[in-house]
Amino acid sequence: MHIIERKVSSISSYKKMSFYILIFLIICCCCFRYIELQKHRQPLLWSDDDRHFNETLTAIMRPRVVGSVGHKEVRHFIANELKELGFHVETDEFSQIVPVLGNLTFVNLLGIINPEASDFLALACHYDSKYFPDIPNFIGATDSAVPCATLLNTAKTLNSYLLTDFKNRQDLGLMLIFFDGEEAFLSWSKADSIYGSKHLARKLSISPDDFTKRHIDRIEVLILLDLLGTASQKFYSFYQNTDTLLEELSNIERNLMKSRQLEGHNYMFFSRRIQNMIEDDHLPFLDEDVPILHLIPVPFPKYWHTAKDDADSLHWPTIRNFNKIFRIFIYEYMKNHKENVNFRLM
Numbered sequence: 001m002h003i004i005e006r007k008v009s010s011i012s013s014y015k016k017m018s019f020y021i022l023i024f025l026i027i028c029c030c031c032f033r034y035i036e037l038q039k040h041r042q043p044l045l046w047s048d049d050d051r052h053f054n055e056t057l058t059a060i061m062r063p064r065v066v067g068s069v070g071h072k073e074v075r076h077f078i079a080n081e082l083k084e085l086g087f088h089v090e091t092d093e094f095s096q097i098v099p100v101l102g103n104l105t106f107v108n109l110l111g112i113i114n115p116e117a118s119d120f121l122a123l124a125c126h127y128d129s130k131y132f133p134d135i136p137n138f139i140g141a142t143d144s145a146v147p148c149a150t151l152l153n154t155a156k157t158l159n160s161y162l163l164t165d166f167k168n169r170q171d172l173g174l175m176l177i178f179f180d181g182e183e184a185f186l187s188w189s190k191a192d193s194i195y196g197s198k199h200l201a202r203k204l205s206i207s208p209d210d211f212t213k214r215h216i217d218r219i220e221v222l223i224l225l226d227l228l229g230t231a232s233q234k235f236y237s238f239y240q241n242t243d244t245l246l247e248e249l250s251n252i253e254r255n256l257m258k259s260r261q262l263e264g265h266n267y268m269f270f271s272r273r274i275q276n277m278i279e280d281d282h283l284p285f286l287d288e289d290v291p292i293l294h295l296i297p298v299p300f301p302k303y304w305h306t307a308k309d310d311a312d313s314l315h316w317p318t319i320r321n322f323n324k325i326f327r328i329f330i331y332e333y334m335k336n337h338k339e340n341v342n343f344r345l346m
């Protein structure tokens, strides 16, 4: 009887001791985790400018079918923004007869920093919205108002770098391309789609003379943004020669997530390669051997090409996270650029 009692009491003191050790270990873990977090959480070099993003998106997110008043006003808005941000602005204008709407004038917009540089980082999106006879108010929030606003917001938030340290670099320029006429007017085909990018790729492919590089060969990589802004968007690599770029986006995302600089817990960049059968503005450039990074979610947003691709379909934490990751990615690309980078050989 007595012996049993002693046993019980020694077990209970052993339990107490383990309890205190456990508490101690938990406190140690918390401290360690806190120190780790502080180590990761350096203030970000570039701050968000959500107000600018919102204002830009509001100006672009309206019906803008090629040839309409909205189209012309959005084009003027983008061109003015680019000028205000210190970009050299060029237009590539042409007329073409298209199904349903007939003779239309298309205008690709280009904003360039360091036009004399030997190579370019090109970032692109399309600014036209799709013509639907039965949805006159289609505004294409993800397609591609958000991508256009993201490009302008990237330029805005990195502006102090672009206009000082980056300015006048010989090895690298930045080119923002706003393609016109990506959408089909009747039904998607080789002929009825990507009017602007076909025209621009053709124009940049003309050899100036026998000794000068073609303009299109000066594009080091074309990064095309499309269908951005809905919850749980997921991006994969489509081309072997730019796998490393998706890997970098994924690394930046992971570091920001670890240091709690992102909203929510969803990852969107996956450095896995998947088969690309998506036809988009990059194709005429791919045909000319331009390395491509195509940032389009797989699967497409649920409301793609429906009346519901509007402001209500957008997920703001995802948009803010994308902008933050993309901005750092672009900055690091420019800052760490080496003269001999050549994705064409990879």
Ligand SMILES: *[C@@H]1O[C@H](CO)[C@@H](O)[C@H](O)[C@H]1NC(C)=O
Pocket: 050, 051, 054, 316
């Ligand atoms: C931008 O717009 C979103 C959606 O309307 C809103 O949640 C957010 O607070 C706005 N941000 C700023 C800085 O105005």
Ligand SMILES: *[C@@H]1O[C@H](CO)[C@@H](O)[C@H](O)[C@H]1NC(C)=O
Pocket: 095, 096, 097, 103, 104, 105
């Ligand atoms: C299409 O419109 C443009 C501009 O208005 C004009 O210059 C061109 O001649 C027209 N083309 C055809 C085939 O009618």
